[in-house]
Amino acid sequence: MAIVNTSNKACTVNPLKLSQPIGAALTFLGINRSIPVLHGSQGCTSFGLVLFVRHFREMIPMQTTAMNEATTILGGTENIEEALLTLYKKASPEIISLCTTGLTETKGEDIAGAVKEIRGRHPELNQVAIVPVSTPDFVGAFQDGWSKAVARIVEDLAEGEPEVFSGRVNVLAGPSLTPADVEEIGRIVSSFNLHPVILPDLSGSLDGHVPEDFTPTSLGGTKLSEIRSMGMSEITLAIGESMRPAAETLEKKCGVPFVVFDRLTGLEASDRFLDLLQHLSGEDVPQKYRGQRSRLMDAMLDGHFFFGKKKVAIGAEPDLLFALASFLSEMGSDIEAAVTTTGSTILKKIPAEEVLIGDLEDLEERAVGCDLMITHSHGRQASERLEVPLFRAGIPTFDRLGTAHQLNVGYQGTMRLIFEVGNIFLGSKKENHPDTWSLSNAGRL
């Protein structure tokens, strides 16, 4: 049980946090034929776009309403209109998101009203789903933007049909999941002869496939028709505490019951997930996963020597922090420092004394003498200064290949984590030398 504190500095040093609007934008990149638009100055989009390009090493369709000083003060409806019409003509997307930014929220615009007004003038836009999301940069963090966007998507688009498709399961995929994680979750659900609708599905769009032709929108991901039919599923599985609001929205609107899995990393967490799927489907756990479970146990047996009492400092968004800290703690390591970006009910469950809402300067101070630091690529400077090895997790990871394919969930993903992290511990093992046990060192090791 952790105490949650907020850093009381005036100045953030070496930010850990990313902004809300780009968190919201990324969810839309997990929907097929979509273009996220940030309603702000061109820089808001440009920074987010470059960040995602560097992280995923993929083309990122993302646009802007290109607000300037005058249009901000006078109101941005004309810019929204021009952006929507231009995108409709040039890219014919099925869905466009309109995420506000600090700039347009400071002015205080009614974007939902603006969209309605624009639709009145341009009936051709009726073919496009337009989802406005309020995501001021000066509130919350990336994870909050993601959480709000998914809730807004189901609120606006899921239809409350009375019918129920037997075996249909909604999966709300949280921001801590990589495309590989999402794919694995889909695979596990399907192996019980259940039919998952995953929202958002980055494994379809940002998995690095090489398409046959050029598309100006996202390609792959959840289909709009699937989102509309989410009200007909038997159940919603929300992966990550941040997906609870969306699951609740869907229950309220369409009556779909839900279960929240606060993480899918770790033996027991994976067991709980498969156990539920077994009950839901009435099918036995497939042989494949029994095999994987056995291999994971073996990895835990082989690996625990190297994890025991290791001191780890983690900086990550709440859902990811919870998953990683719990995993490490279950392997016998101690979470010496836990720093996060924004508030969440999950934080108090993190196995550390304190969870601090802060920045990488806070993490660096607390990581002195630790055996491992885990955070995104921006932790590289601190890691070099402290000479503490860095395991990269989270967005952005721009100085490593294959970030989309890092699997951290299920038996398979937990096993991979044990190997990756365990190998860092193995590689940084300090050799004993004649002075190791010298009397002047006694008791100080």
Next chain:
Amino acid sequence: MLARKVAEVFNEPGCEHNKQKSEKDRKKGCTRSARPGAAGGGCAFDGAKIALQPITDAAHLVHGPIACEGNSWDNRSAKSSGPLLYRTGFTTDINENDVIMGGEKRLFRSIREVIRKYHPPAIFVYQTCVTALIGDDIEAVCKAAAREFNRPIIPVNVPGFVGGKNLGNKLAGEALFDYVIGTMEPEYTTPYDISIIGEYNLSGELWQVKPLFDRLEIRILSCITGDARYREVAWSHRAKAAIMVCSKSMINIARKMEERYGIPFFEGSFYGISDMSDSLRNIARLLVRQGAPEGLIEKTEGLIAEEEARAWTRLGEYRERLQGKRVLLITGGVKSWSVVSALQESGMVVVGTSVKKSTKEDRERITELMGEDAHMIESITPKEMYSMLKDAQADILMAGGRSQFVALKARMPFLDINQERHQAYAGYEGMVTLVEEIDKAIHSPIWEQVRKKAPWE
């Protein structure tokens, strides 16, 4: 006040584009603004940060919500030979309460924290959209803080919504001119002191040309701002001559330095062999005109002859491997002809080059080099680029990092020549590296494999 500054920067008398405009158009300024739904570039804040962040010992504090710094920090490749403070991300990360109550107090406290913890010789404070909109007076806060903490605290008034990156470069230049340049004196001066304006030492490119100046005993008194220390920029007004490089991004500084301090400058480039030579030649002439001994010119010619011969020999080694390879060159467009000539010298054919930001003179040079039917591209969409590559109308795309995946997804070679690139391409060494990189990209064994269909297809 910001509006006046922006208008002034737009009506730049030194700018070739501007000179070609009618009196009326000139008054309108360079107002081409980003189009909603079809914009691709960064904002003025981004441009200012690119231009000033290479000052390595200063703290760069961004006053705004988390997006501006949090989403972008430590993502540029400007290198330092010493201090690393410039790579630390500082931001006031304002919250909802600040938006309502004003963020000036938080900014002042932030400046105090940065000084207490990091002791920088100076702090640059960047204004952003939200804090500009709520009326935070960063000039006043910086003035008060400078007095209180007894060191330069420089306001850089660049809310993103005033325009694009290039405007931001220039506004950064204005901040340097208004607050930094001329505020310190170098320990000594020599007749061989120059300043380089608009060189940011990306991937260490300054270090590709510095040895040349060192050989000629020309001293880089200040580089604005590549691998700079704050004091070097502050005493840059004591240079005897200046080179302005990089797409006129800081032409306003060069012109004002000439007007106020009588420092003559010329526009040069370190990209391309003949350009590098011309730059050396011109700076030597300017220095001699300013009183340096005549012998410098001969010495310079000697170095040029030696280095050019060495570079051409090395490039010649690639001629056979690269003969006839077709390059599609999409850059900002400025001076792309200087790269064109080096590519041609290595046997390659430039099948198209962008000219969006090139001047009339640049276009004439391109026609001269590439012939009458030179394919000059005003603007090209990613889809068009993809089609050109997919139809194999080019063997390699050289462009900025954003276009990387356009080429790669068409299963065609790509070379990043923009500011996020990891290779240094300046000077004679850089041109050889560039051709080496093209050779590696084009002749990678992967192309044949990834273009083949699977056996069952």
